[in-house]
Amino acid sequence: MLAWLIFFSLPYLLHPTNEKYDRDRMDEKQAWAMYVYFTYLVMVVFFYLNAWVFIPKLVYKKKIVDYILYIVGIFIFMCTMRYTFEKIFLKPHQMDIKPAILFTFFTFSFVLSASTAFQMIVDKMKLERRSSARENELLKTELSLLRSQVSPHFMFNVLNNMVSLARKKSDVLEPSLIKLSSLMRYMLYEADEDKVPLQKETEYLQSYIDLQQQRFGKNVTIQVSLETGDTCYEIEPMLLIPFVENAFKHGTGMITDAMIDIRLYTRDDKLFFSVRNRFNKDSSEIKDKTSGIGLTNVKRRLNLLYGDNYVLHIDKKDDWFIVSLQLNLH
Template identity: 50%
Template sequence: MFTLKYKPGLKWYQQPTFAVLFHVTSWVLIFSIPFFLRPNIEAATSHVSRMPQPQSVQSVFRLLLIAVFYLNAYVLIPFLMQRKKMAWYIISLVGVFAVVLLIMLMVNRYEDVESIPWRVPFFISVFPTLFILAISTTYRIIIDNVKNERNLKERQTEHLKTELSFLRSQVSPHFMFNVLNSAVSLARVRSAQLEPTLIKLSHLLRYMLYESDEDKVSLTKEREYLQNYIDLQQLRFADSVHIEFEGSGSFDSYLIEPMLLIPFVENAFKHGIGFIDKPEIHIKMEEKAGELHFEVKNKFNPANKGSNDKHSGIGLVNVERRLNLLYGNEHKLTISNNDNWFYINLILQLR
């Protein structure tokens, strides 16, 4: 059974119940206009012989107008006009007019009003249909603008939440202390790796604290950030974890939202180490014809439900939500596991 439920978090005018009542009330008002104007019309046309249409003909025409409204608003505009298929959109509108006229001619013949010339149902059908199409197009533009504004606010809110989560994640004591302890060990033996390690750490912190404030960053910078993070993790675990990171393609030509890919890498380190025989993490980042192909796979132990660092990561559910808000249908995310291997495959349309 179809029911309308109150949805918490939405304003009163965004509730499904209000939307249904608004549409029903609007159609009632629109179809009531002729009844309010009938006395004036009859007085102005008293000298003209009129051929009133049967009530059934008027009812069919009203149903057709309702169908045209929603067909244009929810099918033709989203799938043709907004996808730049204007030729098909115009052809579809011509087809809509033809179908409406054909149905009205058939209904008139069925009601035995053959005395009415074909031109009468033609003109009676065209102008109301044009009026309904104009209203439908305006309605679609308004709801799209409202939706875009709401999505923009959600993206901004999600970005703030993500940024705070990342700061708690990356600058957590567990991660930082391990890196610093490794740096201290390098200093004691006066290793040549100490300086590049500290440089990588400074680049990592600078990217998180400053460059992540931008709406978009170069895909090259995002790759460098991943490389620095992976190098520091490699320093922590040394030869105890086998780590591979491959990158190829034209990264300089594209922009991406900052810190969009790191959760998948974090997740691999979070669940791909500890109580695992010969842990392995493989990361591949590739640009192909304007698309980003990002793959992460790691061994995992199904029996190990916990994590060594409860503050790490923002969760794959939150990442999926962020991707949906930012890219919608312009991305495909596949998450799977098989034979104690965890796989993440992301295909992203770059801009």
């Protein structure tokens, strides 16, 4: 408010006097007042247009040439507006263009600098708050993520299945051990990175799903389609697994015709991911309380990591629990 008050005072404090025409005439005073108020409005619009549109959409996206063209265009508009005003509303006089341009340039530069500084400071504060909240959230969920992926029921069942395969001397034992080793290695080492290739994330999902398929056998119908495409996209590690784990957690057990459907594909720099599972709303079965980080925490993590660059829908329909996620990868 103080900054706007100072700015609004500038035309009265710094406006150059022009003795070549009589400003004491009432009609010219009214004309100048109208011009000043209109200039206020234009400058206020320019302030927020630069802060909310030009800076985020042009400067931050490295479109510097476009940004300069817009700024120069607005400055020319301001000079033209001043020239047109003097031509129409003031009595004929010898116009001194230089002071008018200098005054317009000074006012324009002041608003441009203030607007740019204002938006950059606001964005920096938002980034710092978001970074701090993200760090706190990641620390809170780290243990839950580890518990989620090393849940006792999952690990014990996988290991018991492998013991059974070893006794039968099954050829499936070796690839199962490789999948479990790959899953553990990714979880304990590669998941420490800020981002990982989407291909690695889907390989981790596939290993997890394969081990669950081996665990449940024919008791659960599992349909999987993971298409990452040829583009080298990156994603935060272990971002998708909670949805898959949740499907196995609530979509198995005392459920008739248990089925889990998992789909992933990319189109136009966007990731489309969906998980569907049948559930029994009347079941009172107590699930493993140590597994899973909860969809509420997943939503919070998505908000911190992606802000407005994701869409998440969670719905229950006709005994189906449906999760649909869309991420902007760039």
